[in-house]
Structures are given as C-alpha cells and as structure tokens.
Amino acid sequence: DSGVTQTPKHLITATGQRVTLRCSPRSGDLSVYWYQQSLDQGLQFLIQYYNGEERAKGNILERFSAQQFPDLHSELNLSSLELGDSALYFCASSVRPNTEAFFGQGTRLTVV
Amino acid sequence: AQSVTQLDSHVSVSEGTPVLLRCNYSSSYSPSLFWYVQHPNKGLQLLLKYTSAATLVKGINGFEAEFKKSETSFHLTKPSAHMSDAAEYFCVVSSLGGYQKVTFGTGTKLQVIP
Numbered sequence: 001d002s003g004v005t006q007t008p009k010h011l012i013t014a015t016g017q018r019v020t021l022r023c024s025p026r027s028g029d030l031s032v033y034w035y036q037q038s039l040d041q042g043l044q045f046l047i048q049y050y051n052g053e054e055r056a057k058g059n060i061l062e063r064f065s066a067q068q069f070p071d072l073h074s075e076l077n078l079s080s081l082e083l084g085d086s087a088l089y090f091c092a093s094s095v096r097p098n099t100e101a102f103f104g105q106g107t108r109l110t111v112v
Numbered sequence: 113a114q115s116v117t118q119l120d121s122h123v124s125v126s127e128g129t130p131v132l133l134r135c136n137y138s139s140s141y142s143p144s145l146f147w148y149v150q151h152p153n154k155g156l157q158l159l160l161k162y163t164s165a166a167t168l169v170k171g172i173n174g175f176e177a178e179f180k181k182s183e184t185s186f187h188l189t190k191p192s193a194h195m196s197d198a199a200e201y202f203c204v205v206s207s208l209g210g211y212q213k214v215t216f217g218t219g220t221k222l223q224v225i226p
Contacts, residue, residue, distance in 0.1 A: 002155065002157070033214065035216075042216070042218050042219060043202060043216045043219065044216070045214045045215065045216060048214065056213060056214060058214070090155060090156065092156075097206075097208060098144050098163070098206050098207070098208050099144070099163070100146060100158050100161045101146075101158070102158065103148075103155040103156040103157070104155055105154070105155045106155055
C-alpha cells in the first residue's frame with residue numbers, strides 16, 4: 001500500500017458527461033500529480049500541484065481541470081467526456097517536487 | 113527540451129539470467145531519474161531513484177541502475193531474473209527549471225521465461 005488513496009476505483013459513464021476523480025496523498029506529501037494511462041497513448045503526465053498551487057502542466061486537455069484543496073487532497077474534473085477519454089487515471093504524491101512519487105491504484109474510467 | 117527513450121518495448125529473458133532494460137534521456141537541467149514498475153492491473157511502484165548522489169543506485173528486489181552523464185543513460189539491471197519480475201517498467205525523468213517537468217518513457221514489458 002503506497003498510502004495514496006484514489007476514489008472511485010471504477011467509473012462508467014456516458015459520452016458528454018462530467019466526472020470527478022479524487023485523490024488523497026500520503027500523509028505529509030505536499031505535491032500531487034495526475035497521470036492518464038491508455039493503451040494508445042501510454043502513460044501521460046497531466047498536471048501537478050504543490051501545496052495548493054499548480055506547479056507543472058503536461059498533456060492536459062482543456063476539458064480537464066484539477067485543483068488541490070487546503071487539506072491537500074486533489075480532484076481531477078473531466079468534462080464533455082469522449083470515448084477516447086477511457087483510461088486509467090493515476091494520482092501520485094511526493095513530499096516536494098523532484099522527489100520520488102508514490103502512486104495510487106488508479107481510477108479506471110470507461111466512457112460508453 | 114526534455115525526453116526519455118526506452119530503447120526496447122519488449123524484453124524477454126529466461127529465469128535466472130540477467131536483465132537489462134535500457135533508458136536514455138535528455139534534459140536541459142540536472143535531472144532526477146526514476147524507474148517504476150507496473151504489474152498487471154496494479155499501480156506503479158518505485159524501484160529506484162537517482163537524485164545527483166551516487167551514480168550507481170540500488171533499488172528494491174535486486175534491481176540497480178547506473179547514471180552515466182556522458183552517455184545520458186540510466187539503464188536498469190538485475191543479475192538474475194525471477195518470474196515475479198515480469199511486468200512493465202517505466203523510466204522517468206524529472207527536472208526543475210522554474211517549473212517542474214516530468215516525462216515518462218513509453219515503457220518496457222519484461223517477459224520472464226521459466
């Protein structure tokens with residue numbers, strides 16, 4: 001167990017809908033990262049927050065947004081969902097940027 | 113620009129023989145380098161990390177990696193493969209240049225043949 005908790009584990013939703021994925025980092029970790037893993041794109045870094053502020057941005061679509069709250073948990077919001085958004089979404093946390101990250105078990109999103 | 117290249121998408125070894133998973137990187141800043149392993153239907157687990165200390169890094173489960181700046185490589189090795197090593201391995205580079213950038217390699221699937 002990495003100490004990073006992601007909910008829900010599985011999510012099935014229809015195209016055009018909006019979902020929110022939640023991540024609770026390890027105790028003491030200030031950085032949270034979001035990744036998308038799909039068969040055709042591999043593992044893609046989406047976005048990183050550090051102590052509530054955006055710290056780095058990767059290949060995140062405009063339909064997606066994220067935030068980190070004062071209690072350091074983070075949410076990834078995916079809207080206007082398309083079939084191609086079906087993927088495994090991972091959250092990771094680290095004490096600070098550029099240190100090792102610990103990954104949650106992921107949320108498997110299926111868009112039908 | 114920052115990039116990571118995992119030179120082999122699939123590697124197959126016999127149980128008990130050495131493992132070599134290759135990774136080359138480029139980064140404009142002094143990078144931190146990591147290897148992660150992902151077993152089927154599981155999350156990613158950190159194997160080892162390089163953060164500008166010793167160039168030979170030892171990780172969990174008998175894996176190690178050597179940071180070679182002149183070759184911009186960070187290859188992962190293990191002297192003797194075990195069946196439980198069968199998984200996908202990701203090389204990751206992270207650098208701070210005012211704004212952190214994290215780049216994953218495309219992964220190498222390791223098959224271990226009994």
